[in-house]
Amino acid sequence: MAKGYWIATYFSVSNPDALAEYAKLAGPAIAAAGGRFLARGTAAKAYEKGLKQRVVVIEFDSVEKAAAAHDSAGYQAALKVLGNGADRDLRIVEGLS
Numbered sequence: 001m002a003k004g005y006w007i008a009t010y011f012s013v014s015n016p017d018a019l020a021e022y023a024k025l026a027g028p029a030i031a032a033a034g035g036r037f038l039a040r041g042t043a044a045k046a047y048e049k050g051l052k053q054r055v056v057v058i059e060f061d062s063v064e065k066a067a068a069a070h071d072s073a074g075y076q077a078a079l080k081v082l083g084n085g086a087d088r089d090l091r092i093v094e095g096l097s
Contacts, residue, residue, distance in 0.1 A: 001061070001062050002062070002063070002094045002095045002096065002097050003059055003060060003061060003062065003094075003095035004059075004060040004061070004062050004063035004064070004065060004066035004067070004092055004093070004094060004095065005038075005057060005058065005059055005060070005066065005092065005093050005094075005095055006030075006035070006056065006057070006058040006060070006066055006069075006070075006090060006091070006092055007055075007056075007057055007090070007091045007092075007093060008054075008055065008056040008057075008058075008088055008089070008090045008091075009051075009053065009054075009055050009088060009089050010053040010054040010055070010086055010087070010088040011051060011053060011087040011088060011089070012053065012086065012087045013053075013054065013085065013086045013087075014084070014085060014086065014087070015083075015084070015085030015086070016085075017085075018081060018082050018083055018085030018086070019082065019085050019086055021081045021082075022078050022079070022081050022082035022085070022086075023078075025074065025075075025077055025078035025081055026075060026078035026079075028074070029069070029072055029074030029075040029077070029078055030058060030069055030075065032072075032074060033060070033065065033068060033069030033072055033074075033075070034060055034061055034065055034069070035058045035059070035060050035066070035069055036058065036059045036060075037056070037057075037058055038057045038058065038059050039055065039056070039057040040054070040055070040056040040057070041054065041055070042054055042055075043055050054088075059095075063092055063093075063094050066092045067092060070090070070092070
């Protein structure tokens with residue numbers, strides 16, 4: 001079974017305090033769902049659009065587990081805390097076999 005990956009890219013952060021509170025809740029919720037953080041932080045290099053914003057890559061054992069983590073009560077609570085504090089995009093992609 002192919003692994004699943006969350007790829008979160010941030011376009012802007014308007015409320016750093018909300019992002020910090022989100023992270024306090026999201027990290028444990030993601031870990032409890034089997035997620036493993038592979039990368040997180042400001043982009044080292046940015047091409048095309050040139051946005052050197054925050055990027056997060058999280059590995060799960062499958063796409064289904066990645067989706068379940070997103071839909072979990074713990075992660076949904078974290079999203080509620082984040083609110084409109086960041087403009088971002090979250091995608092789940094299937095890894096290569």
